[in-house]
Ligand SMILES: Nc1ncnc2c1ncn2[C@@H]1O[C@H](COP(=O)(O)OP(=O)(O)OP(=O)(O)O)[C@@H](O)[C@H]1O
């Protein structure tokens with residue numbers, strides 16, 4: 001599904017990622033952990049194709065295609081979804097109309113019939129139910145005045161609605177209260193499937209208690225310093241990054 | 250703005266869609282402007298003596314008192330000096346007589362309007378909209394006249410109204426915008442060629458939207474229409490105005506006047522979607538849109554609401570205003586103005602509070618892209634007798650790119666201590682974060698800009714009648730395509 005090979009990334013002329021290797025098979029869920037500033041969001045952005053994040057060496061293959069050659073919207077339509085660490089406000093644009101436009105772009109790209117307003121509502125309602133959410137947030141302008149937790153829940157909802165093949169969730173669990181965390185986790189679990197892979201960027205073991213990853217990678221100073229099974233997250237929780245930081249340096 | 254975004258946006262520059270020219274024989278007044286021009290126009294229209302006199306008064310005032318001073322310079326717009334002798338002041342499609350019915354209208358004209366998406370044949374019209382089609386300042390067809398006539402509603406061309414309802418015209422013409430009002434309004438008073446007239450009788454709620462569709466076709470010809478709408482006691486009307494013009498390399502002057510009058514308990518809702526040719530991306534060509542629009546809420550509890558979406562014209566200079574004379578009367582101004590490429594807009598409103606407990610609302614959304622310059626200029630005046638007057642003004646500017654400009658010039662004059670006047674202003678940019686967020690969800694950069702802009706304008710767009718709102722949304726997208734540089 002996703003093949004990252006010796007990936008070097010520069011931002012504003014400064015190298016942030018110094019050779020990442022990561023391979024994510026279809027249906028797998030990997031967690032990416034690491035201290036602040038270690039390059040987790042940078043990795044997420046470069047996968048999604050953000051301007052200004054330049055690949056200087058190495059490559060990324062998504063379903064065999066070279067991601068670097070695709071615009072952000074092409075990647076999205078091909079099934080790359082990024083749940084943002086800091087979702088942005090768009091005044092005056094309701095979540096519903098925004099998501100409808102997004103869903104239809106993806107459908108158009110895949111050659112399936114676009115949904116009209118009524119079909120779309122029905123489709124969204126089912127997803128809302130799965131995530132135990134009302135539609136009030138979707139009626140408001142996207143993220144405007146949302147609480148931190150509300151923003152994250154809407155990101156998960158958007159993922160559920162867009163049904164991506166690769167979901168990169170950047171600290172989606174930060175800012176969620178314990179009930180919301182459970183709901184969001186069960187939502188994520190429900191979306192796990194053979195044809196969907198996920199990269200969960202997180203600081204906390206507590207998410208991984210609900211969503212059990214196939215692998216855990218620790219990013220530090222722009223490098224993956226350790227990879228392992230789900231136990232690695234527990235070890236990290238116990239010992240802290242300091243230990244890893246030492247052997248990363 | 251990141252450079253690849255700029256490229257995507259530039260790759261989709263869409264040409265102005267209404268830029269074609271209709272091949273039709275027209276009749277023009279000789280080039281230039283003098284008393285004879287005024288007489289020529291008046292004679293063409295077979296006007297009564299009083300109207301010619303009024304025109305001449307305006308012309309002499311303009312020539313003797315205004316022209317020596319030159320055209321107004323206080324607005325934040327720049328353009329080369331206009332040579333008023335180097336233009337035609339009257340151009341009309343050649344017909345033997347004025348068409349009596351739609352069947353007599355030149356098929357070439359019908360085709361023109363069809364091409365613009367305004368079929369004039371009544372059976373093909375959208376339900377619920379009556380249209381007055383004005384081609385080069387001459388009304389060529391008015392639909393649903395008979396049906397409206399049954400309710401006592403008058404909806405016809407201005408020239409026709411002069412013949413059929415002279416008493417109304419005489420009573421109200423120039424009563425809101427006097428012939429001596431300002432440079433362009435005075436010029437219009439002298440040489441106006443046609444326009445629309447509406448009268449809604451007491452207690453009547455006009456059952457359909459009335460609309461005028463202005464089309465400039467002729468070259469080197471100034472356009473001077475006049476619209477007059479009178480809503481008698483307890484009546485209601487919603488009126489729409491749309492405009493387009495061919496692409497031409499020279500600038501063309503459009504100086505219209507609109508006067509609205511509401512008597513007791515009456516309401517006029519006036520909506521404009523202005524899409525005159527804006528000129529090319531280097532600022533060549535385009536319409537100079539110098540328009541005077543003003544409404545008088547003469548009666549108690551009356552209301553005038555202006556909604557405008559200004560996307561076209563090289564230069565827009567207009568301030569649809571409300572004179573709130575009647576107690577408890579209400580004035581509203583909702584505006585979206587877009588300037589892209591080299592376009593300039595200086596637009597806003599005046600709310601003149603004279604009656605007690607008069608209220609006004611101003612919502613202005615200015616969007617600047619390319620090298621566009623966008624100025625909101627507004628006056629809120631509360632006169633000493635306007636006990637309990639209230640105004641709320643909201644002015645928001647959105648910048649796309651860093652070569653454009655947004656300016657806000659509010660004038661507030663309050664002479665009554667019980668008045669409450671509030672003014673809020675914001676300026677924002679479409680951020681890379683917003684664009685990336687939208688693109689990450691699968692929207693193209695152009696669609697993302699269009700969606701963000703439409704979101705920004707929502708408060709205003711929701712004031713437009715349904716069919717127009719959809720049109721306006723599309724238009725905003727098109728006007729801004731290729732906008733970032
Ligand atoms: N435009 C930029 N110019 C210079 N350095 C940058 C730029 N953008 C990001 N960085 C740096 O890159 C490093 C990685 O940032 P990134 O946001 O990827 O970290 P992170 O692992 O997501 O951290 P957090 O856990 O706090 O979210 C940081 O040191 C950051 O300051």
Ligand SMILES: [Mg+2]
Nearest residue numbers: 040041042085
């Ligand atoms: Mg981060």
